[in-house]
Amino acid sequence: MSLEAEVREDAADRLARLMGDVDEAKCAVKKLRSLTRVIEGDDLNAEVNILKAMGDPCRLAILKFLREGERCVCEMMIALNRPQSSISHHLSILKDAGLIKERKDGKWSYYRLSDGAVIEIINQVKLLEDE
Amino acid sequence: MSLEAEVREDAADRLARLMGDVDEAKCAVKKLRSLTRVIEGDDLNAEVNILKAMGDPCRLAILKFLREGERCVCEMMIALNRPQSSISHHLSILKDAGLIKERKDGKWSYYRLSDGAVIEIINQVKLLEDE
């Protein structure tokens, strides 16, 4: 039996003891695992990447800064008061996560939010924080 | 001059050169810094904590699991197939961030989402991911 299955078995045993009735417990385990499948049906990793990308002070500040519209790197350096390599690094993480889009124009790179959902997430987080 | 101020000065010089006009650049810098103040006016740290708490595969799965309602630790162990110490550890992070609430009943601890905003954030993240 795989290690993973053992872990499950252990937990299932607990539940059986908890519920008293073994058959009932088996049924409950079945239901729980079907929920697992629903959760894992989403691409958890992609979603985690988005949240991880937003979960950094510098990057969240960048996103908030971009609510106003398109901006270039040197403006962010001033507004956020960080070295260029830091801003550039964080921008690439945000871009990889699909949160922002880039437009190159000569020497300059301009960035903007890729979707209104980003603003919506920021707003909901603020709602949560205010409670 | 503080290191921080030097960084700003450096970036401001860049902008001045970029815009050609020093006075115009000073004005632009002023505007950028006022935006900074707006961004930092929010409690960035609290917001980052919320996003960081959500940005982990196990914790996001827990939150999705709790969409269905109140659950105890042993159910999460089965559904997410993780050792008890891991589930417990992640629950405490989610609780500290204010994302979930706890109810103790005898030996058992039950957890639930603390606010509908959590579900809303998860939905918006999924929207972003699907694009």
Add this chain to the structure above:
DNA sequence: CCGTCATATGAATGAACTTGGATATGTATA
């Protein structure tokens, strides 16, 4: 082409985080 400029990338360091086993805490039951 050559130097300058805006931005990206590489590399090294240190801090923060996840993980899981071991142990502690606190509750119920006999």
Add this chain to the structure above:
DNA sequence: TATACATATCCAAGTTCATTCATATGACGG
């Protein structure tokens, strides 16, 4: 009071991540 149990906390090890200096890339102007 002693035991079993659910959950929390501790600890050590491995991993990921942010930071920033140094360097590379690629575009513009002379």
